[in-house]
Amino acid sequence: MPISPYLRELRRQIGTSLVLMPVVGAIIRDAQGLVLLEQRCDNGAWCLPGGAIDPGESPTVAVVREVYEETGLRVTPTALIGVFGPQRHRYPNGDEAEFTHILLSCQVTGGTLQASDGESIAFSWFRPQDIPELGIPPSFFRWQPGQPSLFEG
Numbered sequence: 001m002p003i004s005p006y007l008r009e010l011r012r013q014i015g016t017s018l019v020l021m022p023v024v025g026a027i028i029r030d031a032q033g034l035v036l037l038e039q040r041c042d043n044g045a046w047c048l049p050g051g052a053i054d055p056g057e058s059p060t061v062a063v064v065r066e067v068y069e070e071t072g073l074r075v076t077p078t079a080l081i082g083v084f085g086p087q088r089h090r091y092p093n094g095d096e097a098e099f100t101h102i103l104l105s106c107q108v109t110g111g112t113l114q115a116s117d118g119e120s121i122a123f124s125w126f127r128p129q130d131i132p133e134l135g136i137p138p139s140f141f142r143w144q145p146g147q148p149s150l151f152e153g
Contacts, residue, residue, distance in 0.1 A: 006055050016094040023099050024063040025050035026106040027081055027141070028073070034125035035141060036113075037132075038070055041121050046132050048103075049073075059102045067106060070119050074110035081105050081143045082150030087135060103140055 003011070010019065025048040028036040037046045049070045053062040060077045067075045085100035113123055126132075128141040137152045 004054055016096060018096040018098060021097050021099050022053045023051060023101055024053060024059050025101055025103045026063050026067045027103055028106050028108060030125055035128060037124055037126055038120040039122040041119055047134060063104050072111045072114040073108050075106035076109050077104040078107050079105040079145060080149045081140055084137055084152040
């Protein structure tokens with residue numbers, strides 16, 4: 001996935017050292033309760049639409065931006081599903097990151113489902129019980145509107 005100008009400059013200064021990163025993910029359900037996943041261009045893995053929060057950006061603004069960039073869909077965040085982490089990752093180039101995930105329930109308000117920036121190669125709707133391993137606690141996919149937010153770590 002493309003690196004933000006902020007993170008590119010930070011990496012220029014610190015190299016591959018560990019970076020703490022707040023990230024957002026959108027759980028978007030259709031009328032039947034299926035969850036939208038995207039298949040990444042870089043490694044073929046399935047994931048939720050989402051990504052890093054830029055400096056000065058709120059989680060809700062970040063999720064709206066990321067979903068549009070990756071899927072072409074316009075969304076409105078409707079609820080905080082939960083927060084989990086930390087989750088460490090080492091990229092193939094050696095960069096280390098530790099993510100804190102903020103998952104938001106989002107409702108589609110417009111747009112057309114399409115890869116709009118070269119990050120995604122496919123999209124599919126999954127039943128919650130059929131979602132492949134994403135590193136997200138399964139309870140987050142069972143969350144329903146009106147339930148309290150989940151916090152796991």
